[in-house]
Amino acid sequence: MRSTPSRRATATGALIAAAALLAVGVQTGTATATPGSATAAATAGANRGALAKQLTPSQRAELIREADASKAATAKELGLGSQEKLVVRDVIQDNDGTTHTRYERTFAGLPVLGGDLVVQETKAGATESVTKASKVSSGQLKAVDTTADVAPAVAQKQALGLAKADGSKKTAADRAPRKVVWMAQGKPQLAYETVVGGLQEDGTPNELHVITDAATGAKLYEWQGVENGTGNTQYNGQVTLGTAPSYTLTDTGRGNHKTYNLNHGSSGTGTLFTNSTDVWGNGNPSNAETAAADAHYGAAETWDYYKNVHGRTGIRGDGVGAYSRVHYGNAYVNAFWQDSCFCMTYGDGEGNLKPLTSLDVAAHEMSHGVTAATAKLVYSGESGGLNEATSDIFAAGVEFYSNTAEDPGDYLVGEKIDINGDGTPLRYMDKPSKDGASKDAWYSGIGNIDVHYSSGPANHFFYLLSEGSGAKVINGVSYDSPTSDGLPVTGIGRAKAEQIWFKALATKFTSTTNYAAARTGTLAVAGELYGTTSAEYKAVGDAWAAINVGTRDGGNPDPGGKVFENKATVNIPDGGAAVTSSVNVTGVTGNAPSTLKVGVDITHTWRGDLVIDLVAPDGTAYRLKNSSISDSADNVQTTYTVNASSEVANGTWKLKVQDVYSGDTGKINSVKLTF
Numbered sequence: 001m002r003s004t005p006s007r008r009a010t011a012t013g014a015l016i017a018a019a020a021l022l023a024v025g026v027q028t029g030t031a032t033a034t035p036g037s038a039t040a041a042a043t044a045g046a047n048r049g050a051l052a053k054q055l056t057p058s059q060r061a062e063l064i065r066e067a068d069a070s071k072a073a074t075a076k077e078l079g080l081g082s083q084e085k086l087v088v089r090d091v092i093q094d095n096d097g098t099t100h101t102r103y104e105r106t107f108a109g110l111p112v113l114g115g116d117l118v119v120q121e122t123k124a125g126a127t128e129s130v131t132k133a134s135k136v137s138s139g140q141l142k143a144v145d146t147t148a149d150v151a152p153a154v155a156q157k158q159a160l161g162l163a164k165a166d167g168s169k170k171t172a173a174d175r176a177p178r179k180v181v182w183m184a185q186g187k188p189q190l191a192y193e194t195v196v197g198g199l200q201e202d203g204t205p206n207e208l209h210v211i212t213d214a215a216t217g218a219k220l221y222e223w224q225g226v227e228n229g230t231g232n233t234q235y236n237g238q239v240t241l242g243t244a245p246s247y248t249l250t251d252t253g254r255g256n257h258k259t260y261n262l263n264h265g266s267s268g269t270g271t272l273f274t275n276s277t278d279v280w281g282n283g284n285p286s287n288a289e290t291a292a293a294d295a296h297y298g299a300a301e302t303w304d305y306y307k308n309v310h311g312r313t314g315i316r317g318d319g320v321g322a323y324s325r326v327h328y329g330n331a332y333v334n335a336f337w338q339d340s341c342f343c344m345t346y347g348d349g350e351g352n353l354k355p356l357t358s359l360d361v362a363a364h365e366m367s368h369g370v371t372a373a374t375a376k377l378v379y380s381g382e383s384g385g386l387n388e389a390t391s392d393i394f395a396a397g398v399e400f401y402s403n404t405a406e407d408p409g410d411y412l413v414g415e416k417i418d419i420n421g422d423g424t425p426l427r428y429m430d431k432p433s434k435d436g437a438s439k440d441a442w443y444s445g446i447g448n449i450d451v452h453y454s455s456g457p458a459n460h461f462f463y464l465l466s467e468g469s470g471a472k473v474i475n476g477v478s479y480d481s482p483t484s485d486g487l488p489v490t491g492i493g494r495a496k497a498e499q500i501w502f503k504a505l506a507t508k509f510t511s512t513t514n515y516a517a518a519r520t521g522t523l524a525v526a527g528e529l530y531g532t533t534s535a536e537y538k539a540v541g542d543a544w545a546a547i548n549v550g551t552r553d554g555g556n557p558d559p560g561g562k563v564f565e566n567k568a569t570v571n572i573p574d575g576g577a578a579v580t581s582s583v584n585v586t587g588v589t590g591n592a593p594s595t596l597k598v599g600v601d602i603t604h605t606w607r608g609d610l611v612i613d614l615v616a617p618d619g620t621a622y623r624l625k626n627s628s629i630s631d632s633a634d635n636v637q638t639t640y641t642v643n644a645s646s647e648v649a650n651g652t653w654k655l656k657v658q659d660v661y662s663g664d665t666g667k668i669n670s671v672k673l674t675f
Contacts, residue, residue, distance in 0.1 A: 044495075044496070045530060045534075046496075046499070046529040047530070047531070048095055049094060049095050049096030049098075050094055050095070050098070050503075050528040050529050051095055051311075051499070051529070052092055052093070052094055052095075052310060052311045052312075052503065052506070053094060053095050054307070054311030054313075055092075055093060055311065055313070055317065056319070057313055057314070057317070057318045057319035057320075060091065060317050060318060061318070063091040063093060063099065064088055064090070064091050067091050067099075067101045068088045071085075071086040071087075072085075072086075074101075074119060077127065078117075078130065080105075081142045083107055083108045083141075083142070084105060084106065084107050084141060085105070085106045085107075086104070086105060087104040087106060088101060088102075088103060089102045089103060089104055089116075090102040090317065090374060090506075092317075092506050092507060096123060097123025098120060098121065098122060098123065099120070099121050100120050100506065100507035101118065101119050101121070102116065102117075102118050102374070103116065103117055103118075103119065104116050107144060107188075108144075110146065110179050110180055110181050110190075111178075111180045111193075112180070112181040112183055112188070113180050113181070113182050113184055113191075113193065113211070113511075114133050114182065114184025114185070114512055115133065115181070115183050115188075116132075116133045116376065116510050116511050117131060117132045117133060117510065118130070118507060118508065118510065120507065131508055131509075131521075133183075133510035133511045133512040134183045134512060135606055135608060135663075141181070141188050144181055144188050144189065144190060145190060145215075146179070146190055147190075148179060148190060148192070148214035148215070149214065149216075150192075150212070150213070150214050150216065150217045152176065152177040154212070154217045155177040155192035155194050155210070155212035155214075155217070156176070156177050156194050158194075158210060158217070160196055162208060162210055162219070162222060175193075175194065175195035176194070177193065177194040177212070178192065178194075179191070179192060179214065180192070180193045180211075182211050182220055182221070184221065184511065184512050185220065185221065185628075189213065189214075189215070190213075190214040190215065191211050191212055191214050191220055192211070192212045193209060193211055194209070194210045194212065195208065195209050195210075196208045196210070205266070205338065207224065207338065208222060208223075209222060209223050209224075210222045221380070223378050223379045223380035223384065224379055224380070239293070239297045239404075240297075241280065241293060241296050241297055242254055242257075242296075243278060246274070247275045247277065248272055248273065248274045248275075249272065249274075249292055249293075251296065251299070251303075251321065254299070254300055254303040254304075254314075254321055255313075255314050255319055255321025255322075256320075256321050257296075257299050257300070257303070257321030257322060257324070258272055258321070258323045258324070259272075259273055259292045259295055259296040259323065259324040259325075259326065260273065260323060260324065260326070261288055261292065261325075261327055262325050262327050262328050262345075263288075264327055264328075264329060264330050264348075265328075265329075266328060266329050269323070269325065270325050270327075273288075273289060275289070280292065280293040280296075281294075285348065285352065285353050285355055288326075288327060290355070291326045291327060291346065291355035291357040292324075292326050292357075294355065294357035294358060294359075294362075295324040295326050295346055295357040295362055296324065297359070297362075298357065298358065298359045298360075298361065298362025298363060298398075299321075299322070299324055299344070299362050299366065301359060301362070301363070301401070301402045302362055302363045302366045302394075302398050303321070303366075305363070305394075305401045305402075306370065308401075309397070309499075310498075310499075310502045312370070315342075315369040315370050315373055316369075316373040317373065322342045322343055322366065322369060323341075323342070323343045323344075324343065324344045324345075324346070324362070325343060325344070325345040326345075326348075326355065326357055327348055327355075328345045328346060328347050328348075329347055329348075330348075331347075331348065331349070331350060331351055331352050332347025332348065332349075333347055333349050333350055333419065334347050334356065335357075335361050335364075335365055336365065337365040337366070337368035337369055337372075339368075339372045342369065344362060344365040345365075346361065349417060354418065356417060358407070358416060358417065359399055359404070360396065360407075361395075362398075363391075363394055363395040364391040364392060364394075364395040364413075367390060367391040367393075367394040367395065368387070370390075370394070370505075371387055371390050371391070371505065374505050374506045374509070375505050375506075375509035375510060375513060376510075376511045377390070377511060380451065381447035381454075381514070382446060382447040382454065382513075382514035382515055383511065383513055383514060384447075384451035385446065385447070385451050385454030385455045385458060386455070386509070386513060386514075386515070386518055387451065387455075388451045388454075389455035389457075389458030389459050389462070390458075390501070392413055392427065392429065392455060392459050393458075393459065393462045393501055394498070394502075395413070396410070396411055396429065396462075396494075397494070397498045400494060408476070409475060410474070410475055410477045411428070411463050411467075411474070411477070411479065412425040412427070412429070412477065413425055413428075414426025414427065427452075427455075427456075427459065429460065430460070430467075430479040430480065430481040431479075431480065431481055432453075432455075432457070432459055432460050433456065437450075437452075437453045438452070438453045438455070438459075439453060439454065439457055440456060440457065440460055440482065440484065440547065441457050441460070441484040441546075441547040441548040442515045442549045443548065443641075444623075444625065444626070446515070447514070457515065457547040457549070458515070458518065458547075460546075460547050461543050461544060461547050462497055462501060463481055464481055464489045464491065464543040464546050464547070465489075465491060465492060465497040465500070465539055465540060465543040466491050466492070466494040466497040467479070467481070467494070468489050468490050468491030469481045469482065469483050469489045469546065470488065483546035484547055484548045485546060485548070485639060487542075487546070489539065489543050490535075490539060490542070491539065492536050496536060499529065500525050500526055500529065500540065503525045503528075503529070504518070504522045504524070504525045507525070508520075508521030508522075508525060514631060514633075515549050516549060516550075516631060516633040516636075517631070519540075519541075519549050519550050520633040520635075522540050522544075523537065523544075526540045545638075545639075548638060548641075549638060550637045551599060551601060551638055562587070562588060562674070562675045564584065564585050564653075564672070564675075565583065565670060565672040565673070566581050566583045566670060566671050566672075567669070567670040568581065569667055569668065569669060570657075571667045572602070572610075572659050572665070572666050572667055572668065573659060574659055574662055574663070574665050575609075575660065575661055575662035575663075576658075576659060578656050578657060578658035579657055579658075579668070580615070580654040580655060580656050580657070581654065581655045581657075581668045581670075582652050582654050582655075583653045583654070583671055583672075583673050584651075584652050585617075585649055585651060585652075585653060585675070586650055588649035588650055588675050590648075590649065591644075591645055591646065591647060591648055592616075592644035592648070592649045592675060593644065593645060593675055594643045594645040595641055595643070596642045596643070596644040596674070596675065597639050597640075597672075597673070597674035598614050598624065598639065598640040598641075598642055598671070598672075598673060599638075599639045599670070599672035599673075600612065600636055600637070600638060600639070600640065600655065600671055601636075601637050601668075601669040601670045602635060602636040602668050602669065603634070603635050603667060603669060604634060604636065604659075604664060604665070604666025604667075605634055605664040605665060605666060606631075606634070606661075606663070606664035607631055607633050607635060608628045608631030608661075609627060609660060609661040609663075609664050610625060610627060610657060610658070610659055610660075610666075611623075611626060611657070611660055612625040612655070612657050613656040614642055614644075614653065614654075614656075615653065615654040615655075615656050616647040616651075616653060617647065617648060617650070617651025617652055617653060618647065618648070620646075620647065621656065622642045622644065624640045624642070625640075649675060653673060655668065
């Protein structure tokens with residue numbers, strides 16, 4: 001059983017709650033979860049030394065102080081320039097003493113956005129690995145001109161215009177333009193970061209970050225600082241809440257988390273819920289306490305999940321609770337996390353009848369806070385999709401962990417709140433495309449769509465890694481998960497999948513991590529925990545291949561069609577001319593298919609350097625991959641799908657590869673065409 005505060009509170013129908021409390025104590029959702037068994041399942045067969053140590057807030061603070069004291073020496077060891085400084089943001093320690101220290105970077109006193117990195121050291125202090133958000137070296141940073149040619153007012157005007165398009169009526173920036181070094185997309189350059197507040201069109205608070213080139217005034221990037229999402233169940237049934245002896249919704253056992261009533265306002269903290277008894281709500285949304293009890297319970301369960309399963313005490317690992325605000329706006333159909341207030345906020349749904357205060361909504365929003373405190377995945381592009389998926393993944397984790405009778409764990413998002421009006425879920429993890437907008441698998445343009453839909457492939461990966469492909473029934477819910485390569489995936493169990501994703505988030509991912517880098521990070525973690533020859537390691541690779549990220553190991557057969565392959569090795573010149581690997585196709589009648597499969601196996605120390613094309617026999621080039629200096633991962637091992645239906649199939653096809661930046665090397669190992 002979990003430890004709980006001395007004073008308990010019951011949230012349920014008022015009359016039966018009082019009776020149950022007096023007659024039988026409280027049989028609660030909190031009491032049914034068994035953290036010991038959850039942890040055992042997650043760590044079965046794992047290298048326990050590679051698992052995260054459960055640090056107290058004071059132990060974590062001491063590790064941060066030690067890292068801070070040695071940060072200058074670390075910067076020197078990493079080869080940073082004299083104007084570059086490191087700022088310690090977080091430290092995680094494994095049971096074997098390995099530490100993972102996350103740093104931000106400054107240049108000439110300016111924040112370097114996209115300059116974050118994670119240094120992994122042994123217990124003896126030897127550096128084992130460094131994971132960077134950007135490839136850019138310290139030598140290139142030395143050349144940054146810190147004198148702006150554009151006035152701050154230009155950046156503010158641009159940001160206000162972009163925010164206005166989203167619905168904001170603000171006439172001045174909430175955070176005046178500040179000079180930064182922008183490094184997240186390529187060559188470091190001086191820029192302004194401007195933050196505009198107000199409200200978006202749907203009533204969600206606006207916290208738009210706009211990056212403006214300080215030399216030309218052009219927009220370089222933008223992202224939304226308010227991270228929102230939805231979840232399931234309006235009620236959690238009869239539950240136990242942590243409250244203060246004075247009957248306020250203050251969870252004294254979980255960092256003093258508080259729950260406030262905004263009373264349909266859209267700003268400020270609101271009023272702390274107080275009562276004359278420890279009975280909260282009556283199970284009806286017309287009672288303001290009902291939504292508060294749901295939100296308060298969700299926060300408690302999420303706190304317990306991170307502490308008991310992942311060894312993290314509080315969102316930031318510092319033992320400090322966030323706070324919740326309920327009854328935001330009028331008929332507001334959403335919920336959101338704001339790192340600026342370190343809080344979760346919930347609307348009351350359509351007609352103010354379906355508050356979005358369910359268990360996995362709370363877990364989803366609090367997990368945005370965990371992401372902000374660890375990898376800090378930028379809420380745009382592929383990293384934004386991974387940010388959203390992380391919240392969905394841990395929302396599912398909390399739901400299974402809590403194990404309430406009213407809402408048993410599932411891989412559906414928002415199935416109880418009826419956002420669509422027809423009883424269907426908001427999102428499906430087993431087959432994301434069932435919602436009509438999310439994607440089942442990765443493709444080259446996925447970073448250009450809304451982050452709630454580009455999260456689909458990562459959600460799908462997590463489901464496949466947990467449960468495997470094909471049809472099955474779990475807790476009464478039917479699933480049927482496909483794979484993009486048509487091959488089966490054998491799951492390793494949700495508990496192990498959660499451990500792998502969390503450790504990758506905390507120790508491998510950075511602000512710019514994309515799908516390729518997420519694959520690299522999770523494989524590294526699986527290797528640390530289970531070994532690179534383990535079934536768990538293979539399953540991670542298979543699950544990524546099943547959503548079109550990377551290829552499978554072990555020579556799996558192709559899912560049909562004629563196969564033509566060239567396994568000759570071709571070296572790729574560093575920063576040089578393009579090279580090709582040819583495949584001769586014969587005996588195929590007519591044109592190539594609209595779903596021509598192009599299997600690519602390239603080993604390279606920085607895949608972001610590479611531009612890859614498939615060249616048809618008539619010379620037509622089909623772009624498979626563009627270069628991107630922020631594509632911070634090794635190798636290109638994946639299968640692309642090309643619509644080549646206008647091309648005659650027979651003839652010589654070529655994989656054309658060019659390394660457009662210097663400093664990293666690689667080779668083409670094979671190219672395979674499946675017709």
